[in-house]
Amino acid sequence: DIQMTQSPSSLSASVGDRVTITCRASQAIDIYLAWFQYKPGKAPKSLISATSTLQSGVPSRFSGSGSGTDFTLTISSLQPEDFAIYYCQHYKNYPITFGQGTRLEIK
């Protein structure tokens, strides 16, 4: 199975800050990497697919990059609604696996 390692596990930041979350795969996954946002009590929201493709309706302050084994999610200017848990996920093969998550909190 491909292991997905996210860092940091938690992050405190302020509105307007630029933040970057990293995700490393235990083997090459080409560009088959997605990011989603989760707020407990709400449906998870898909943000990015294929490493860097923004899903419809997702603000342009979100961006993704990387290839092979190393990937990043960047939020260019944090907004109050962005404080949530972020997960990466590969879909290169079965089983699909996820990172442990990054909890983004207000400083």
Next chain:
Amino acid sequence: EVQLVESGGGLVQPGGSLRLSCAAFGFTASDHYMDWVRLAPGKGPEWVGRTRDKPNGYSTEYAASVRGRFTISRDDSKNSLYLQMNSLKTEDTAMYFCARVSRSGAYFDFWGLGTLVTVSS
């Protein structure tokens, strides 16, 4: 508007069974691969399994941790999918989500709110 609505969660004893449902709205579920994903307290998400679309015969894939105990099925007349969970273990305790797989790539594009399953004596 695409919506996925899960139901059927609850408290069950170890060794027991439960059937979760996921009703799809705003699209035809048979046109999509559909997955179940679970999120246990203090852990990252875990993929549970997949049912492919109608042209692919609704064939299935399962995580090793649930293979032989869980079964995914569909009912086209109700535009729904199901997760039959047997021989439940305490480690199956989690929020269970259904997720739609995009037709333009094998990623999840929509998720439901989830339904909570607690396995405890």
